[in-house]
Amino acid sequence: MDTYHEKGLSDQDITIFRGTMKEAKAQIKTWETAVKQDSELQIIENVTGGLKSAKKLFQLIVKHPKMALTNHNFLYKQLPTMVDLTETYDNVKSVDKLNQELKIESQKVIRQLSEKIAKTYELELSDDIEKIKDEVENG
Template identity: 35%
Template structure:
């Protein structure tokens, strides 16, 4: 709806520009020459001006237009990560989808006792939100989280929804309980996979801090050794 209104507004602006250009050119040509030829020249000039403006409008990147409502702090954050307008638009669309899926998963995990137990034990929703926050904080990790975003998370949402639907069957037989047990097992496995996804995503951060800790310990040990030698010399 908003896109349609924007398109109508664009055509209206171009129409106004065309009419204004036509009369402007006509006034100019009326001062230089007489006859119906003036109208032809004015019409041609108006078409050219309107065409140039329309061409310029179409050249504006669609992604840039869609970023007008983005919070400036986040926009600066994306720019610092080296993202283009198209990158930012794609990133925001991807993360918006992920947020909707995480919200749905949160709702699903509270729907039936078995899923609540899995959430209590493995915390797939909490881990999903942690992954989401990590990607937002470091957009360059979007590719590294592709399995989570495009496979594991959608599968978990779909599987939990089906588990809920079967759980609500009024009459259950042996096969029903077998399917429920099997789906619960897979959901538990996926919850563990979420943890693996998160650990892989932050592995570089853990490696960096491990290096920092090692360097700090070495520096501290060196300082302590130097201090001890100094005390020995004084004695």
């Protein structure tokens, strides 16, 4: 609590932040479980690095709670959507081969969102690097 108070959060902010991060952690774990259980999703992860990026972005937000504001898309849209997509994909692939097109379409959408999450993390890192560079040059 003290750490978050030092970062300028009120008790109410901390409660909301912790709830949001608890939910995000559960969503990342659900996504990770889906990836571990499916070779196609593993391939997508190997190519995009979305899950790995999501974990690192989560860690950054925990360390810097104010980043939750600039990453609301990640927390409130991208993660919940990825969980929905992987659950839908799991349902589609468990049905017989008639849904092959739907399965492939699901994989494409999962890949696109995974790439978007990786890009979100990449942009966040480049912002941090710029801030540090400014501090060094002008500091």
